[in-house]
């Protein structure tokens with residue numbers, strides 16, 4: 001079989017920058033109309049290093065588009081009741097358009113209780129059952145950031161999706177499952193025939209090889225190898241993993257769930273890691289916050 005040797009990058013950095021320029025314009029219009037900028041708050045409980053990095057980059061992204069942002073740091077010892085009290089305060093706060101509670105929360109706090117307590121109209125992460133239900137029914141809602149960012153990345157690059165076979169590897173509530181719903185809905189991007197693969201799937205390679213569009217969110221470093229991908233496929237790599245690299249100042253580099261070097265030459269389009277899905281996830285959070293402020 002022939003191998004496609006010239007692949008194109010699904011560049012999340014470039015797409016994110018273009019969308020953020022539009023968000024900044026609309027944020028300025030919101031500010032002019034009602035006297036205050038869109039306002040996002042992020043709650044971080046405890047000292048998890050990765051969570052701190054994620055939250056800080058979300059706050060920085062807010063600043064880059066002229067949003068107001070508030071970072072609320074709570075100690076690891078914060079009880080579930082104390083956190084729920086804060087959540088209820090934020091639900092009532094008229095100066096706040098949307099907020100997120102960064103997951104994971106410490107083990108003594110039930111994340112489901114927290115998600116349920118967040119007012120659906122401020123749930124810019126799109127994790128509340130009301131928003132998930134609305135997404136399934138195709139009603140106005142906040143879409144979960146990562147799958148919605150992938151949809152925007154496909155749209156920005158005019159990727160044809162109708163009638164394609166999309167395979168989503170992973171069925172988490174925040175990535176794989178909503179991704180499968182968005183790709184199958186009657187819209188663009190969408191109208192795919194979708195297969196969801198997961199940890200109990202038998203003979204994964206025979207399924208991924210059927211994918212015109214392959215979205216991988218399994219959290220397994222470089223699990224997708226060239227023999228698992230069809231020639232000319234569109235590959236979206238959601239995975240993100242730090243691996244030690246002494247040649248770098250940071251001491252590590254980032255890799256995805258896809259073995260990029262060997263898979264890319266077979267693809268029509270592929271996301272890099274970093275610079276693919278990651279920047280789009282944050283951009284989607286900004287889009288949701290803008291939407292909340294415009295209502």
Ligand code: NAD
Nearest residue numbers: 146170171172175198199217218219238239240277278281
């Ligand atoms: P998760 O651990 O909640 O879910 C992983 C899913 O993969 C599960 O449904 C599991 O059934 C499936 N799976 C695991 N091993 C498998 C295998 N061998 N074959 C088939 N399926 C398998 O993970 P998640 O929260 O969905 O995140 C997935 C990855 O994406 C992680 O690496 C995470 O760090 C990354 N992530 C990145 C972004 C971003 O913005 N770039 C956002 C969210 C998650």
